[in-house]
Amino acid sequence: MAILLQILFNGLIAGSIYALVAVGFSLIYSTGRFMHFAHGAVVALGAYLQYWFFNLIGINFYLSFILTLFSVSLIGYLMHRFVYKPLKDRGSSSAVLLIVSVGLMIVIENFILLIFGANVKSYSFLEIRKGIEIAGALITPLQIFIIAISVALFLLLYFFMKKSKLGRIIRAVSDNPELARISGINAHFVHSASFIIGSAMASLAGVLIALEQNLEPTMGLNLIVKGFTGAVIGGIMSIPGSIAGSFFLGIVENAGIWYLPSGYKDAIAFVILFLFLIFKPKGIFGVKKRDE
Amino acid sequence: MTNKPLIFALIIIVVVIVIFAIASSKPANNVPVENVQSTKIKIGVIGPYSGDAAVYGEPYREVVQMAIDEINSKGGINGSKIEAIFEDGKCSGQDSASAAQKLINIDKVQVIIGGFCSSESLAIVPIAEQNKVFLLSAGSSSPDLTGISKYFARNYPSDSAQGIVLADVSYNDKGWRKIAFIVEQLDYPLGIYRAYTKEFERLGGKTLKEEFAKGETNFRTIISKLKAESPDALFISVQTPAAAERIVKQIKEADWNISLMVSDSVSGDAEGLKRLAKFYEGALAAEFVADEQSEAFKRLSENYKSRYNKDLPYKSYMATTYDAVYLLKDALEQVGYNGEKIAEWFRTSVKDWKGASGSITIGENGDLVAGHKVKIIRNGKSELYQ
Numbered sequence: 003m004a005i006l007l008q009i010l011f012n013g014l015i016a017g018s019i020y021a022l023v024a025v026g027f028s029l030i031y032s033t034g035r036f037m038h039f040a041h042g043a044v045v046a047l048g049a050y051l052q053y054w055f056f057n058l059i060g061i062n063f064y065l066s067f068i069l070t071l072f073s074v075s076l077i078g079y080l081m082h083r084f085v086y087k088p089l090k091d092r093g094s095s096s097a098v099l100l101i102v103s104v105g106l107m108i109v110i111e112n113f114i115l116l117i118f119g120a121n122v123k124s125y126s127f128l129e130i131r132k133g134i135e136i137a138g139a140l141i142t143p144l145q146i147f148i149i150a151i152s153v154a155l156f157l158l159l160y161f162f163m164k165k166s167k168l169g170r171i172i173r174a175v176s177d178n179p180e181l182a183r184i185s186g187i188n189a190h191f192v193h194s195a196s197f198i199i200g201s202a203m204a205s206l207a208g209v210l211i212a213l214e215q216n217l218e219p220t221m222g223l224n225l226i227v228k229g230f231t232g233a234v235i236g237g238i239m240s241i242p243g244s245i246a247g248s249f250f251l252g253i254v255e256n257a258g259i260w261y262l263p264s265g266y267k268d269a270i271a272f273v274i275l276f277l278f279l280i281f282k283p284k285g286i287f288g289v290k291k292r293d294e
Numbered sequence: 295m296t297n298k299p300l301i302f303a304l305i306i307i308v309v310v311i312v313i314f315a316i317a318s319s320k321p322a323n324n325v326p327v328e329n330v331q332s333t334k335i336k337i338g339v340i341g342p343y344s345g346d347a348a349v350y351g352e353p354y355r356e357v358v359q360m361a362i363d364e365i366n367s368k369g370g371i372n373g374s375k376i377e378a379i380f381e382d383g384k385c386s387g388q389d390s391a392s393a394a395q396k397l398i399n400i401d402k403v404q405v406i407i408g409g410f411c412s413s414e415s416l417a418i419v420p421i422a423e424q425n426k427v428f429l430l431s432a433g434s435s436s437p438d439l440t441g442i443s444k445y446f447a448r449n450y451p452s453d454s455a456q457g458i459v460l461a462d463v464s465y466n467d468k469g470w471r472k473i474a475f476i477v478e479q480l481d482y483p484l485g486i487y488r489a490y491t492k493e494f495e496r497l498g499g500k501t502l503k504e505e506f507a508k509g510e511t512n513f514r515t516i517i518s519k520l521k522a523e524s525p526d527a528l529f530i531s532v533q534t535p536a537a538a539e540r541i542v543k544q545i546k547e548a549d550w551n552i553s554l555m556v557s558d559s560v561s562g563d564a565e566g567l568k569r570l571a572k573f574y575e576g577a578l579a580a581e582f583v584a585d586e587q588s589e590a591f592k593r594l595s596e597n598y599k600s601r602y603n604k605d606l607p608y609k610s611y612m613a614t615t616y617d618a619v620y621l622l623k624d625a626l627e628q629v630g631y632n633g634e635k636i637a638e639w640f641r642t643s644v645k646d647w648k649g650a651s652g653s654i655t656i657g658e659n660g661d662l663v664a665g666h667k668v669k670i671i672r673n674g675k676s677e678l679y680q
Binding site for chain 1: 310573
């Protein structure tokens with residue numbers, strides 16, 4: 003029993019980390035309809051900016067986080083304004099944008115490498131100690147906090163998308179960009195907003211993930227691969243769905259390696275991805291289209 | 295018309311790649327350009343200069359450059375200067391294969407120092423053999439490399455020694471019978487696992503293992519699973535100290551008090567041992583120990599410190615790296631710049647060669663004839679185990 007609970011916890015911890023990455027990625031995808039793979043590198047950038055403010059300059063941790071949040075949001079906006087938007091305005095296909103996003107990812111990773119070096123870094127902000135025991139299973143306060151943030155984001159975004167004006171506009175654009183534009187919605191504003199909000203979430207993800215598993219320049223690639231998988235499983239057009247999909251992925255992966263050799267962990271993740279793409283391509287929370 | 299943005303994007307990508315290529319191909323220490331003359335001997339150097347493994351890839355690069363500058367300042371090889379061309383193998387077979395292709399086909403090198411990681415060496419041996427280019431590894435220890443090709447030699451010992459001495463101490467000295475392994479899915483960590491298991495099972499013990507892919511950060515379920523098996527000790531066999539750091543932290547969070555063994559990639563990281571002293575206390579490891587009393591080692595250590603302004607890390611690895619450059623110097627002086635002849639020289643002429651890592655003899659199978667010693671980690675330092 004304790005072991006089942008421990009696996010569930012392990013799955014939730016992994017899932018919440020994937021979810022933190024997936025949510026921003028999915029937001030940007032649903033409004034802009036292209037894969038912003040550099041999102042993983044933006045997460046890493048957030049983690050490193052926090053390291054810079056907190057460990058190198060010596061600003062208070064929470065104040066550093068606010069600075070990081072604003073800087074990364076600004077960088078996200080600039081990426082949209084000076085890289086993606088000019089290309090989109092020329093009518094570039096989403097394949098071009100995909101390649102550009104991979105290029106951006108490489109540029110950001112190498113930039114981090116250049117400034118901070120290749121060594122693994124740590125904030126050394128929290129002490130490593132035995133986790134809290136809940137019915138025989140162990141979990142640390144930081145992990146509970148990370149899970150809570152993911153769940154809170156899920157609820158917040160669910161209601162934000164359903165009830166708020168901006169949420170409705172974002173859904174309108176993601177549902178049918180042409181129709182939204184004809185109805186007088188400023189698509190450029192929505193795209194900028196999605197990059198700013200998405201990048202802000204990336205910085206939150208970056209700092210929490212770095213607290214949990216240290217910093218390295220290439221951390222973004224692994225994160226975006228799993229975040230992307232979680233987003234597809236949950237329904238990439240649905241932001242709450244991408245969070246649910248990430249939790250699902252985390253739990254299945256960890257439950258899976260309890261029975262299978264642990265070397266198959268990534269294989270489990272990608273088999274699930276294939277199954278979803280074949281049988282339920284719109285994901286768990288897939289948005290239905292009228293004409294399909 | 296519609297092609298314009300695509301072309302524009304491609305141009306940008308190409309420009310960025312070129313800028314990065316130029317920026318990263320700059321010699322680590324801004325060696326003045328005038329040092330490099332037209333009659334230069336090109337040596338390729340493949341190692342992990344980025345990623346987790348850069349912790350030893352960076353000093354490796356520094357030591358190679360330093361040794362080459364030392365040789366050049368004393369007149370080079372029969373008057374010709376040596377030029378090192380560094381290519382990043384990223385500790386991965388795929389990246390080092392591209393690096394080797396580039397060095398062989400574009401730079402036309404006859405000799406490559408590398409790979410450093412076993413994964414790098416295993417991937418590039420077939421390419422080197424096909425092109426009759428000689429490879430000298432200063433860090434690859436996978437048992438799979440023993441006798442793999444006449445174009446490959448190493449002055450770092452095989453892990454079969456590392457696995458065997460640790461299995462022996464575990465069984466006979468510690469009385470352990472059941473050992474759990476957490477193994478990274480790369481050639482070096484898997485090589486240690488295989489060598490250990492072979493010897494431990496021969497003695498009468500049993501091992502069980504869980505593997506993880508490079509880049510994994512969440513080991514919780516692996517730890518829960520192994521903990522449930524109640525082994526006598528846990529062997530962490532990983533490519534880089536960063537992976538081990540995550541594992542020991544998560545072991546602590548899972549409240550598991552278990553005797554540890556670690557691969558020498560972990561015990562050789564002096565800075566990491568100091569920082570994580572409480573996690574590694576009492577852990578066993580088998581290291582290939584450099585002869586720190588030798589003249590060459592003292593010279594290496596002092597020159598490194600004065601040039602880079604920091605203590606020499608990974609002493610054993612760096613001693614073999616330093617020796618690799620000087621071994622090549624001797625080979626080049628005696629048989630000239632020819633991959634085939636150098637390969638032959640390494641098989642037959644390296645007997646009791648005195649270097650920073652001790653007395654070097656390379657056997658018919660291309661392996662260093664020497665072994666590992668068992669060490670124990672106490673108060674953040676690795677000491678000889680008695």
